[in-house]
Amino acid sequence: MEAFWIILVGSLIAVSCALLGSYLILRKMAMVGDAISHAVLPGIVIAYLLSGSRETLPMLVGAAALGVLTTVLIELFHKKSNLQMDASIGITFTWLFAIGIILISLFAGQVDLDQDCVLYGEIAYVPLDLWITESGYNMGPRTVWIASGLLLLLLLFIWRGYKGLFITTFNEEFAKALGIGVAFWHYALMGAVSLTTVISFESVGAILVVALLIVPPATAYLITTDLKKMLLLSSIFGILSAIGGYYLASLINGSIAGAIASVAGFLFLCVWVLELLRKKRVISI
Amino acid sequence: MISIETHNLTVSYNRRPVLWNIDFELPTGKIIGIIGPNGSGKTTLLKAIMGLVPTSSGYVKIFNQDLEDVRSRVSYVPQRESVDWDFPASVMDIVLMGRYKKNNLFKRITKADRDIAAEALEKVNMLEFSNRQISQLSGGQQQRVFIARSLAQGADLYIMDEPFVGVDAATEEAILNLLHDMKNQGKTVVVVHHDLQTAKDFFDWIVLLNTRMVAAGPKEEIFNKKLLQEAYGGKLNVLSQVGDLMKEKAFNVREK
Ligand SMILES: Nc1ncnc2c1ncn2[C@@H]1O[C@H](COP(=O)(O)OP(=O)(O)O)[C@@H](O)[C@H]1O
Ligand SMILES: [Mg+2]
Numbered sequence: 001m002e003a004f005w006i007i008l009v010g011s012l013i014a015v016s017c018a019l020l021g022s023y024l025i026l027r028k029m030a031m032v033g034d035a036i037s038h039a040v041l042p043g044i045v046i047a048y049l050l051s052g053s054r055e056t057l058p059m060l061v062g063a064a065a066l067g068v069l070t071t072v073l074i075e076l077f078h079k080k081s082n083l084q085m086d087a088s089i090g091i092t093f094t095w096l097f098a099i100g101i102i103l104i105s106l107f108a109g110q111v112d113l114d115q116d117c118v119l120y121g122e123i124a125y126v127p128l129d130l131w132i133t134e135s136g137y138n139m140g141p142r143t144v145w146i147a148s149g150l151l152l153l154l155l156l157f158i159w160r161g162y163k164g165l166f167i168t169t170f171n172e173e174f175a176k177a178l179g180i181g182v183a184f185w186h187y188a189l190m191g192a193v194s195l196t197t198v199i200s201f202e203s204v205g206a207i208l209v210v211a212l213l214i215v216p217p218a219t220a221y222l223i224t225t226d227l228k229k230m231l232l233l234s235s236i237f238g239i240l241s242a243i244g245g246y247y248l249a250s251l252i253n254g255s256i257a258g259a260i261a262s263v264a265g266f267l268f269l270c271v272w273v274l275e276l277l278r279k280k281r282v283i284s285i
Numbered sequence: 286m287i288s289i290e291t292h293n294l295t296v297s298y299n300r301r302p303v304l305w306n307i308d309f310e311l312p313t314g315k316i317i318g319i320i321g322p323n324g325s326g327k328t329t330l331l332k333a334i335m336g337l338v339p340t341s342s343g344y345v346k347i348f349n350q351d352l353e354d355v356r357s358r359v360s361y362v363p364q365r366e367s368v369d370w371d372f373p374a375s376v377m378d379i380v381l382m383g384r385y386k387k388n389n390l391f392k393r394i395t396k397a398d399r400d401i402a403a404e405a406l407e408k409v410n411m412l413e414f415s416n417r418q419i420s421q422l423s424g425g426q427q428q429r430v431f432i433a434r435s436l437a438q439g440a441d442l443y444i445m446d447e448p449f450v451g452v453d454a455a456t457e458e459a460i461l462n463l464l465h466d467m468k469n470q471g472k473t474v475v476v477v478h479h480d481l482q483t484a485k486d487f488f489d490w491i492v493l494l495n496t497r498m499v500a501a502g503p504k505e506e507i508f509n510k511k512l513l514q515e516a517y518g519g520k521l522n523v524l525s526q527v528g529d530l531m532k533e534k535a536f537n538v539r540e541k
Contacts, residue, residue: 026369026372026373028369082299160391161391163385163390163391163394164390164391166374166378166382167382170368170369170372170374170379171363171367171368171382173332173337173361173363173367174361174363174382174434175385176335176336176337177335177336177337177359177360177361177363178356178385178386178387179353179356179386179387180385180387180390181387224373225418225420226373226374226378226418227373227374229373230373
């Protein structure tokens with residue numbers, strides 16, 4: 001049963017990340033997830049200082065606020081001052097992350113908080129945190145419900161917003177010329193990425209979120225010619241990584257998150273080599 | 286009738302003006318060229334007309350109204366290099382974007398939309414490529430897809446940025462024919478173009494641009510050495526082209 005819950009949560013998070021990551025890659029903003037996952041640190045520390053507890057909710061709120069601030073700052077530096085997107089991402093998150101570190105060291109005496117506990121949620125603990133109702137009924141792990149809710153929300157967003165996301169991702173200027181609110185779509189997507197990043201790394205850890213946002217969509221991008229297929233394929237690669245990663249981890253008795261990220265990377269490599277061979281064959285024919 | 290009117294239009298990037306005091310009124314039902322050397326502000330002018338860049342002063346009117354009130358009658362074809370052609374989308378997906386509107390963004394694409402898109406592809410001779418991924422198109426085919434997307438909008442005014450750049454002779458001919466068809470249907474087409482050689486064949490009307498507006502009017506009035514020199518400045522090879530142009534005084538006007 002434990003294996004089932006861990007694989008289920010891993011897969012739910014993997015699909016959420018794969019869907020959003022596909023859009024991020026096509027918008028050339030793949031590193032935004034990385035940026036958010038670091039930049040939320042000061043938000044978490046401030047939330048901790050203000051609430052004085054390690055309750056999840058205040059921390060999530062603090063993290064989400066900083067996540068949104070991160071995307072606003074990135075966009076501001078990029079659009080208002082013509083700074084390249086990658087430079088803008090780099091400046092924003094290193095700076096915010098540094099503030100988080102300083103806050104932690106300043107309050108180290110009073111704060112029982114370190115980067116490990118805020119940045120590296122552990123997927124292996126998923127089955128331990130059960131949701132027991134008032135009447136004592138066991139609903140299963142809490143994370144399963146949170147991750148399912150998140151995925152449902154994202155599916156609704158992408159299903160309803162497909163055209164809006166499609167046109168603003170492919171050709172923002174043309175969308176603007178049609179009178180479409182491109183800022184709305186940008187921030188809707190960034191808000192979704194912030195939410196996903198924060199929720200996911202609370203349950204599976206930061207490194208894994210960043211890997212799942214980028215690697216499965218990049219793998220799908222190699223072999224697809226159609227956005228809908230890219231969304232589907234990257235979800236499948238994400239799920240395969242979660243399943244493969246779990247069994248790899250139990251085989252070598254290692255970190256599950258690390259194993260999932262490794263399997264995702266390994267899948268990318270396989271697809272990349274196969275594609276290379278296929279192209280060679282096409283040319284030599 | 287006036288298609289586009291600009292008054293005292295000034296646009297700056299980082300406080301450096303790249304368009305200065307542009308004042309013109311363009312007619313309707315004509316093929317109009319916006320001509321000027323590289324960096325003379327042609328793309329910026331189109332973007333200012335479409336409300337895509339902030340203006341420092343002046344205003345733009347389209348069909349005597351604000352852009353917001355006539356948006357559905359105006360179609361914009363951006364420079365081909367402004368998008369990523371490796372995007373996972375088919376030719377049809379792109380052309381269908383011409384049917385997207387602010388108020389149907391959350392609705393599904395209809396059969397009527399598909400029919401209109403197919404018709405537009407037919408007009409640019411690209412119907413057989415409907416399902417092809419856009420990364421597998423030549424430059425000329427990409428340009429045709431962009432024009433088809435614009436046609437699918439069913440507008441009255443078309444504003445195109447450098448549609449003749451990097452296209453083969455067949456595509457150039459096809460696009461020209463299309464522009465004339467559109468003109469015959471009473472549409473107005475404004476085209477950014479940097480090649481002086483072909484400009485006199487392509488357009489009825491010309492706006493000469495070099496940060497400032499050098500001149501605007503019917504091409505017979507614009508193609509004189511003084512104005513062209515003013516627009517193209519001391520660029521030697523261009524000046525010799527101007528000389529050639531002056532020699533072939535006869536403008537073979539396309540009559541239909
Ligand atoms: N986004 C921008 N930021 C700063 N300068 C720009 C930007 N876009 C264009 N420019 C500058 O504005 C001038 C006019 O550019 P543009 O309108 O693209 O000219 P054209 O289309 O005639 O070649 C050029 O000097 C160009 O370098
Ligand atoms: Mg240009």
